Amino acid sequence: MTVPSRALSKGMARIVAELELRQPTLVTIEELAELAHEVELRTPAKVLAARLRATGWLLPTAQRGVYEFAPGSHAGPYGHGDPFIDLRASLRAGHQPITVALQSALWLHGLAERVPDRHEVAVPAGATISDAIRDRMRVVRFSPRLPPAEVERLTVHQPPTILVHLASKPGDVRGWHTFAEALPDLVSNSSPDDLNRELHQRPSTARARLAYLLSGVAPQTADRLQPTRPPTVTWFGASRTTRRFDKRFNIADGLLPFDPRTISEAA
Template sequence: MTRSIPPSLAPVVAELELEAADLVTTAKLDEIVKASGVGTATRTVATRLRERGWLLPTGQRGVWEFAPGATAGAVSRGGHTRLLRSVFARTDVACGLTFQAAAWAHGIADRAPVRLEVAAESAREARKLPDGLDVSVFDPTLGYVTLKGVPVLRPASVLAHMASSPTDVRSWTSALEWLPDLVAEATPDDVLTELNERPATVTARLGYLIQGLRPDIAEKIAGPSTKTWFGPRQKVIRHDSHWQIADTLLPFDPRSLASVAGANV
């Protein structure tokens, strides 16, 4: 698809091409407009470039994706993380991919979820994120890693998040597809670091969840001090006397999962 460039806007597009621009904010576009000596208002420039397919919407006001001439017309190159990256283009948010989205970013899950799952470090940070993301609250102890251009929780942090808020996991049936490989990537030290100073209920849930997959880690986790619910307080599917877990949620018995200890050694 051929896209036109009005002569008055050619310097702006040329500069975007020269910089190999990806996400463009209003402020950045204004800087380019002024540096290029274009007399048209930045808002008008943005409108005209959007109309001609050079700037694509991201879901964030004042942030666009630049579609360079090398692409086949007004086609996005942003992929699954474009919406989250557009947030970072305007402001700092303490958050990272979690659950299946994190497993996908780590190369463990074979696909990303339709709505990227993002863990914000606080409710205040969560409010900065758009509705197009599946947002929950979890503050990891371990630092993020950067994958797919965005912050991502480490495997041990994802496991701690799952144990902290089991009902935040969209589908435990789907999670079983990538959970074993995620658990295999976690190190004992990382898991123990993530559990340090967290409530005993989180420790018990995590021990219960990974006991079959990683008995080497589960045996290092402190035993429970009280009965803990895994899921909402309703009819119990199974009870684990060792971890004192009343499981009302999981569609599988984690005790029956084959060990993946040493799988990545």
């Protein structure tokens, strides 16, 4: 790969000097226009962006008009290595709220050792998502009841939300073994009250599935979650081939590659 020269004209050098001082990860075309005004440079922002891209000081993102700044300390046109850079760029552009979910949320909370092959985000039903985000991330539809946490300047589903997501929409999940390993930590970071808040106004089937999922790792929590009147039969997964049946919660499990009732209780 040929590394472009990062030499600059005097006017462009003033722009880069300001960027070096502020050390932004992302820069919008509007911010470039403001910088140009501050340093009394009349070059249009789009021309500045093109020149800074050509010399390797700005790197493209998936979001038009939002660029990654490659500071001098990177010794070349190299990014920050942030796997969420395109998500951050989309959020900077003012797109609808996108929240880190499922395995990606586990990883950001430090509850999973493995980074997912494709990061996962959640949006509310009906939200419009750019093709760029769809191309780079796995998008699911899920609306939390609890406010998300903030981790590394990203909004991330809290542990109770992750658990209720598993029970509400098990078809959204990839890598169930990862969640089986994380169940004790998810439970220890989820109060029964928060689980109940996250279950508020959701179908009773979600409550039954969650109680079944936690019956081994957190039996007392499962007792509190158990519906007063369990549905006749609740399926866990779309398959109608039953791997196991739980009489207590009336769960026909055709999905899970493990029996949640055998997972050790959280310490």
